[in-house]
Amino acid sequence: MKQQEEDLSRLSSIFETYGNERKGLIPILLEIQKEFGYLPKEALKKVATFLNLKPIEVWGVATFYNQFRLTPLGKTHIKVCMGTACHLAGGRLVLEALERELHLKVGETSEDGQFSLERVACIGCCMLAPVIVIKDEIYPKMSPFKVEESMLPYRQESESFIEKRRKD
Ligand code: FES
Incomplete structure (x- = not known):
């Protein structure tokens, strides 16, 4: 859990880079995936809060495009x-x-x-x-x-x- 908290702290620099306009949603998701290898659920909630979107809207985009992964990569x-x-x-x-x-x-x-x-x-x-x-x-x-x-x-x-x- 501690590890997860530390990892999510890395989101702030991604948020700073893209700003909180709605058009930043996909670039932010791509950047998070680059950073973590997938899109952690907790990160998606933070994205929704940051962009002032409903969590279901962010979830909808994350599940629509098949380049996004919702589970971590295997060893x-x-x-x-x-x-x-x-x-x-x-x-x-x-x-x-x-x-x-x-x-x-x-x-x-x-x-x-x-x-x-x-x-x-x-x-x-x-x-x-x-x-x-x-x-x-x-x-x-x-x-x-x-x-x-x-x-x-x-x-x-x-x-x-x-x-x-x-x-x-
Ligand atoms: S390596 Fe070029 S198509 Fe597979």
């Missing part, structure tokens, strides 16, 4: 490129395989906080399409068949995986 954050080259090379199938493998939908974080999944635009290495990025490491020429293997080292870091293995 292992996976980005799936959905730029044109990756899409044409089967990126959608790779994304679906990851969703099945991790029991997650894109934009979600696993309950144990280990994994999160995001679709992103071109990351600039189209020659290697389709591409995913796990913890900033690029996995080139992906296919649905490579998904399970590529996740193995990260699964072994997962506390729930270790716990499950202990019970087996």
Whole structure:
């Protein structure tokens, strides 16, 4: 809780930068997401107060645009490129395989906080399409068949995986 209070104190410099006009709502939300990796609920309430808006209006904007995240990123954050080259090379199938493998939908974080999944635009290495990025490491020429293997080292870091293995 203390940590959360300290974190939210960082909002004041964001508020100072953008001022309290209504048109600042989206830039402020983008800045908060950059700072925290997602939009904490308490931060959204503070934004509403600062901009003199109803909390439901801020919530409405935060949930309307899919670039906003309402949950923190997992320890292992996976980005799936959905730029044109990756899409044409089967990126959608790779994304679906990851969703099945991790029991997650894109934009979600696993309950144990280990994994999160995001679709992103071109990351600039189209020659290697389709591409995913796990913890900033690029996995080139992906296919649905490579998904399970590529996740193995990260699964072994997962506390729930270790716990499950202990019970087996
Ligand atoms: S489209 Fe995926 S890296 Fe360019």
